[in-house]
Amino acid sequence: MLEVNKPYLPNKERYFNYIERIYESGWVTNEGPLKKELEHKLAKYLEVKNVVLVANGTLALQVAIRAMGLSGEVVTTPFSFFASSSSLAWQGLTPRFSDIDGSSLNIDASKIGESVTDKVSALLPVHVFGNPCNVEMIADIANYFKLKVIYDASHAFGVKYKEKNVLSYGDVSTVSFHATKLFHTIEGGAVITEDDALADRVRKIINFGFSSPYNHEELGINAKMNEFEAAMGLCVLEEIDNIFSERKRLSLYYKSRLNDVVSFQNKSEFSNENYSYMPVIFDSERSRVLVEEKLVSNNIAPRRYFYPSLDSIEVLRGVGFCPVSRDISSRVLCLPFFVGLTQSDQDRVIDTILGAL
Numbered sequence: 001m002l003e004v005n006k007p008y009l010p011n012k013e014r015y016f017n018y019i020e021r022i023y024e025s026g027w028v029t030n031e032g033p034l035k036k037e038l039e040h041k042l043a044k045y046l047e048v049k050n051v052v053l054v055a056n057g058t059l060a061l062q063v064a065i066r067a068m069g070l071s072g073e074v075v076t077t078p079f080s081f082f083a084s085s086s087s088l089a090w091q092g093l094t095p096r097f098s099d100i101d102g103s104s105l106n107i108d109a110s111k112i113g114e115s116v117t118d119k120v121s122a123l124l125p126v127h128v129f130g131n132p133c134n135v136e137m138i139a140d141i142a143n144y145f146k147l148k149v150i151y152d153a154s155h156a157f158g159v160k161y162k163e164k165n166v167l168s169y170g171d172v173s174t175v176s177f178h179a180t181k182l183f184h185t186i187e188g189g190a191v192i193t194e195d196d197a198l199a200d201r202v203r204k205i206i207n208f209g210f211s212s213p214y215n216h217e218e219l220g221i222n223a224k225m226n227e228f229e230a231a232m233g234l235c236v237l238e239e240i241d242n243i244f245s246e247r248k249r250l251s252l253y254y255k256s257r258l259n260d261v262v263s264f265q266n267k268s269e270f271s272n273e274n275y276s277y278m279p280v281i282f283d284s285e286r287s288r289v290l291v292e293e294k295l296v297s298n299n300i301a302p303r304r305y306f307y308p309s310l311d312s313i314e315v316l317r318g319v320g321f322c323p324v325s326r327d328i329s330s331r332v333l334c335l336p337f338f339v340g341l342t343q344s345d346q347d348r349v350i351d352t353i354l355g356a357l
C-alpha cells in the first residue's frame with residue numbers, strides 16, 4: 001500500500017551518535033541537554049524568541065490555551081485536524097466555527113467579526129497546509145475586540161510571511177512535531193511565543209506546575225519531551241534543507257501533471273511554500289469519490305484532509321454552520337507525499353487520477 005505519508009528517518013549513524021550520548025549521560029528526560037539544545041537551535045532557525053518543547057502538538061495547544069487563561073468561546077476554523085478544536089473542548093471552551101475561504105482554505109478573516117460574541121475570548125486560526133492566514137487582518141480584529149490570538153501552526157514549519165517567520169505572529173503559535181509532519185521528533189510539539197512571561201508559565205505548566213521541587217504554584221500537567229525525541233529532532237533539523245528541496249521537487253511534478261484536472265490551494269503571495277502536504281481539490285464530490293475508489297483499488301491510500309468539517313462533529317459541541325468548509329471537505333484529497341516517494345510511485349498516482357476522471 002502506498003500511504004499518504006511516511007515518517008522521515010534521518011541518517012542512522014547521526015542518530016546513533018546522539019543515542020550514545022544519552023547512554024553515556026544516563027539522562028533520558030526532564031530538562032535534558034538534548035532537549036535544551038534543540039530548543040536553542042529551533043529558536044535560532046525559526047528566528048523566534050521562545051520555543052518550549054512539549055510531548056505533542058495537541059498538548060502544545062492545550063497548555064497554551066490554559067496558560068493564556070482563555071474562557072467561554074474561541075473563534076476557530078472548521079477546516080483543520082480534529083485537535084485544533086478538541087483542545088478547546090478539552091479545556092472546557094466552546095469552539096465557535098467561522099467559515100473558510102474556499103481558495104486559501106484558511107479561516108476567512110473578513111467573516112471573523114460576525115462570529116465574535118461577548119463570550120469570545122480568543123481567536124484560534126490555523127495556517128492550513130502551511131499557507132499563512134491573513135495575519136494582519138486577524139491582528140486588527142483581535143485588537144478591536146480585545147481578543148487573544150493563538151495560531152495552530154502545526155503545518156507551518158519554515159514558513160515566512162513578509163520576511164518574518166509566521167510563527168512570530170499572534171500571542172502564541174503552537175506546532176506539532178509528529179512523525180508525519182515535515183519536521184518531526186517522532187512525537188512532539190512546541191509552544192512558541194515572543195512573550196517571556198507566558199513562556200515561563202508554559203514551562204511550569206508542562207512540569208506539573210512545579211515552581212520548585214516541593215512547591216506547586218498552580219495546577220499543571222506532564223507534557224515534557226524526552227531525550228530520544230529531541231535527538232531525532234536534532235538529526236532531522238540537520239537534514240532539513242534536503243527535506244524542503246525534495247518535497248518541492250515532488251510537489252512541482254504533481255502540479256505539472258495534474259494542473260488541468262484538479263485545483264490547488266491558493267497560496268499567499270507574501271510567503272514561501274513549505275510543501276507540507278499535497279492537497280488536490282476536485283470539481284465535484286462525485287469526482288473525488290471516483291478518484292478515491294480507483295486509488296484505493298490500486299493500493300494507494302490518499303487521505304481526506306480534512307474531513308469531516310469540524311462544525312459537523314457532535315463531540316466538539318461547537319457552534320456555527322460552515323457551508324464552504326463542508327463543501328471543500330467533500331472534494332479534497334491529500335496525495336502520497338514524502339521524502340523517498342519515487343517518480344514511478346508518483347506516476348502511478350497521477351495516471352490513476354487521470355484515468356478515473
Ligand SMILES: *Cc1c(COP(=O)(O)O)cnc(C)c1O
Nearest residue numbers: 056057058081083084154176178
Ligand atoms: C498534527 C496536528 C495537530 C496535532 O498534533 P499532534 O502532535 O499529533 O498531537 C494539531 N493541529 C493540526 C492542524 C495538526 O495537523
